[in-house]
Amino acid sequence: MTAPSPRALAWRRRGTAFAGGWREFAKHRSGLVGLGLLVVIVLLALLAPVITDRDGLDVTKATGGSLDPPSWDFLLGTDRAGRSVLLLTLWSARISLTVGFVATLLSIAIGTIIGIVAAHYGRWVSGGLMRITDFFLVLPSLVLAIALSTVLERGIGTIILAIGLTSWPPAARLVRAQTLTVEARPYIERAKALGGGHLHVITKHVLPAVLPLVFVNTTLAVGSAIVSESTLSFLGLGDPDPMRPSWGSMLRSASLDSAVIVGAWWYLLPPGIAIGIVVLSFTMVGRALESVLNPRLREG
């Protein structure tokens, strides 16, 4: 039997680490529950075109009555135009989750780059970047996001941009702090002494060390991105196309159709509960991941 190659060894080591991490994660019941809920919701959103008919979103082809309460035909009742609220909620998951994920990726990418660059180069680069970060950190991000989505064309892209460009500062500060602790370790000095350039040190040594933290941060941030999306859509900055609803734009329609006054709870509750469940799931998974990666947080 030949000795395993270094690559195979590395993969085996990663496998062991992953299994260990999973065991630690599995100890957190809330984390598991959150993960399970998220898997189910994402699957439902992905399978929406298979298990339902998109034509149901078309107001001209709606079959139900106006604001009908739940019945066997429409399990969650209908909206003003006679569309099924269940169908709307299901299809909205696609937009809300997409915006949540992509906006978070954008914001985390910006935050990670700024954080690492600031910590790695130090001196005036750090001073300048952190000054900008602190500025954006205190700025009310919803106000800025509103301003951005006003001047750009309405649509999903704009919402993603508005959320991504306004929510990166916490990530930048976190990554900077982590990078500083990583760069103080001897192996970075060794890499530099062996002639490693800035790019080499950053991509091969610093980035892998801060990625776990970035990952946790991403999980926690998706929830707030989804809430931001719903708020912006509710304020009327979302995609105006009724064939592409999100949970926020559903609630906007519910408000415009005076669902509150009529007492159409079947129209009001599903989108809000959906947002709540998704956000809470992301928070629970994020907190469980946090304690996997940060032994200090484990209860002794």
Next chain:
Amino acid sequence: MSDILIPTEETLAEAPPPTRGGGAVRYVLTKIGGGLLSFALVIVLGFLLFRVLPGDVVQTMTRNRPATPEMMAALERRYGLDLPLWRQFLKYVGDLLHGDMGTSYVFNVPVTQKIGERLWPTVLLVGVSTLISVALGLWLGTRSGWRRGSRFDRVSTGVALTLWSTPTFWLGMLLMAATTGLFPTAGLVYSDTPPDFFSQALDIAHHMVLPTITLVAVTYAQYQLVMRSSLIEEMGADYLTTARAKGLRDDMVRRKHAVPNALLPTVTLVFLHLGFVIAGAISVETVFSWPGLGLLTFDALRVGDLPLLQGTFVVLAGAVIFMNVLADLLYRVLDPRVRAS
């Protein structure tokens, strides 16, 4: 919009660093200077956002309305949009320093006048809600932190996290639907209320109930969680053991020793998270038609009133920056450790 769980720990870890030499004056000047610089950035950002980004202002104004080229040219002249960009910027800054933020396209009154009218309802709503939410958060946070892991801790932390995950405007709509008829759901006062002070105040309070509950419900969680974690951090400290060894009752140890120290990070947080509260206020005011700056932002947004949006942006962002400088200064007064070093 910011994630409370992360910046919170950051704030705790990176409390204002102790200043060397120079002392109080230098510290105050640095903080005020930083605040002024941030405010200047807000002004520049306000200009860039609304003038330079794509989207023709006159097009936005005449959206859905037929307009001849002459009308559009006249509009451009009237709002100074035919000048080169740098002249526009100089005029904008000059006007702003004179307290002139332009004229609202829609209301046709000076933006400053409109903002002045709408400022006090927001201050009232945000002020009262913040007071209640801080008191509630501190009390719940102290109780749950002191008995960490108890049923009270688990339930109250769970409730706080759930409320915090809920979109503000949705919670408002639910409250409105659940209490139909009990409370007014729009505006500041009824028009037929007698004009004397007492009836007016009572009516405003009646109108404020639902918006305040909504705003408190979505904001108190952050104070509770920070108070809780900060108290837990203090609980391992030696001076508490000393206090207990002196024979103080548990209650006294908590009230006289642990809580005052744990309070510090939380107090500064009240100011630091004002941006979050303002985001909540925009949603709440929109849902309950509360005639404040948030509703004004929403109205301006609906009709594409750019000068008004620019004005609310500068004022809201400026207020948050001001509060942050105040927080930095307050922190120094409150925490002798920062002062001494």
